[in-house]
Amino acid sequence: MPDRSEEATGGTSTPRVEARDVSRRYGRRRALASVSLTCDGGEAIALVGPNGAGKSTLLTLLSTLGRPTSGAVLFDGRPAATWGLAVRRRLGVLGHDVGLYPELTARENLTFVARLFRLADARARVDAALERAGLSARADDPVSAFSRGMRQRLAIERALLHDPDILLFDEPFTGLDESASESLVARLTGAREAGCAILFSSHDFESAERIATRAALLDAGRLAWLDGAGPLRGRYRDARVGLAAQVRDEGAAR
């Protein structure tokens, strides 16, 4: 498990990531509307919602790759912009696409990232990551020869290579078989228990509710609810039915 000491986390032992009244527009399209949520160390929030609800947009803004149209993203109470490069050392981000170079081998993909992060023990970390991904035997094969699941496992290890304490994972269970999903649940649960703050989106409710301490439903860019852990499917279905009825009522009122 990652070391959550002050040195490892850039000066704090309690990571906290916060979206404060965050909105995001792309031209005339509203992707997020006044979303506020906070995720502390030791917490895992599952973001659920239909396609296009704004889950990936929220994770992109939290990962500092985009700026909110209004509102703010804060890390440990400080605006993201004031952190400079330091915050990127704390973020472990898994995008919707795997973000691997197909022409490079599994080892080369990880080594490239290790060098960009200037990790002192790069070789040992890469070997350990390949082992955890179950890819040691295929370490020198090009990623283009890998299945979707193998790529996903490698991408997950790439995101965790530098021991981040804030994890932002977009659909991490995509392409994983049952065994790999179990491993990921164990890995993320372990990271959460070690003090990481985790936000992840998922349509795999069974796996998500085993990791999450809270769940948030995003719908049409709005945060419809944010509450404690527990069975997700029933709550999700009820909330979606409620939202649909609300939209119908609003339409009728107009």
Next chain:
Amino acid sequence: MTAVLAAAWQIARKDFTVEARSREIIATAAFFAVACVLVFSFSLVTDGRAPEGVAAGVLWVGVAFAGTLSLGRLFERERAHDTLRVLLLAPVERPAVYLGKLLAVVMLMTAIAALLLPFTGLLFDQAVARVAGWLAVVLLAGIIGFAAIGTLFAAMLGRSRSRDVLLPVLLYPMAVPVLIAGVRATAALLEAAGPDLATARLWLGIIAAFDAVFVTLALWTFEAVMEE
């Protein structure tokens, strides 16, 4: 500064490894550039001689077209596999990403220019060997200027659906001063009466000035360009 250069080198080295495995850009761009020079030679060379100054223009047309192809494809690769996100999430200054990409483009364009130069010399009956050193300096300086502004535009257009059309439309008007100066310097070096080094130096100075402006401008604006 050392960290920026080290990260830039890692990015360029990665691009070089990817290209060495796929040979996608170099093969396409080199084939296109060679075909371009060949077609011009059929049209312009009669009785084994071409009009004075034409070879320089043809050489730069080939280099510029090959550069445009390389620029577009280099960023398309990062976009297609969502690997640009990985670069931008690394704890490296944005200029390092720009410099890494610039270095990769310069290396690719230089390799193509190294192929085109003797080929153009052969087809247009130009004595390139006697001023090979000077030609190398002029080509490298021009390639840096062209790639400096091209890398910025290619990154800027990364998310645009019309990027393939827009890249040359934006790039060529801006790169015209470098291309003109490159053609004039090359033509001065290839003069039949002997190389006109004074004129070549003058144009080389102009290219160097544009290189400095373009690289500075790009380093200054790259962070804003890469915002989602």
